[in-house]
Amino acid sequence: MKSCWEIHRLVSEGQDRKFGFGERLAVRMHLLMCSACRRFERQMKLMRQALRRFPGE
Amino acid sequence: MTDPDVQQSLQRIRPTLLRFAMLQLRNEAAAEDVVQExxxxxxxxxxxxxGRSQFKTWAVSILRNKIVDYLRRTSREGILPLLDEQGDEDFDALFDGSGHWQEVPGDWGDPxxxxxxxxxxxxLELCMKALPENLARVFTMREILGFETDEICKELKMSSSxxxxxxxxxxxxLRECLQLRWFDAR
Structure with missing residues (x-):
């Protein structure tokens, strides 16, 4: 199983490229079981949404 | 809208447009130029x-395109500074020897x-300004201007990895800065 270190890198990369089947599965499995990495993933999503809305309003 | 209305609205949002452009171009003359355009x-x-969309949203969308044009032009001229080879040690310190989080990432709440x-x-603007220029250029192209990653790599002649x-x-x-300046500060 991949470590949190590997997963957090992949969560970032997942915002920039398409995963293969194996990678997608590994990330999803890990996120199901790891609340710390889920939080990290939510942070990354929130940053993306905020930047899309920038400059705000 | 009548002409005077449009002109007034434009003058009102000019500072916002300028800030938006400065953030991405980090060059006052260039930012002035794209805003003028x-x-x-x-x-x-x-x-x-x-009047379908907000006036400001509409103007920002024009500005986005102008910034994209500008970046295309200048990246071809090779003005972009090369990426440093500095490692990721800073971020590796967030993990222990077996790759677990030293500290669980914060709960940022309901988006x-x-x-x-x-x-x-x-x-967010403050934190974006704090990014080193070589990171900021690529990052704003991706996240604010919405370029596809392949496109950025090609324009800037970088490998995908x-x-x-x-x-x-x-x-x-950016995450670190937002945690410190926004989420911890509230």
């Missing part, structure tokens, strides 16, 4: 603005609520 294009194209908080965008690493580093820095 945007104001002209907005005046010329005012009939295209039918629907957070994204509506006005001050967030000022802090280099692109991903740069985007990763930018995200990690």
């Amino acid at each position: 945007t104001l002209l294009a907005a005046l010329e194209g005012k009939s295209a603005f039918s 629907a609520v957070v994204l509506e908080q006005r001050g967030l965008y000022d802090v 280099n692109c991903w690493v740069v985007l990763y580093r930018a995200r990690m820095r």
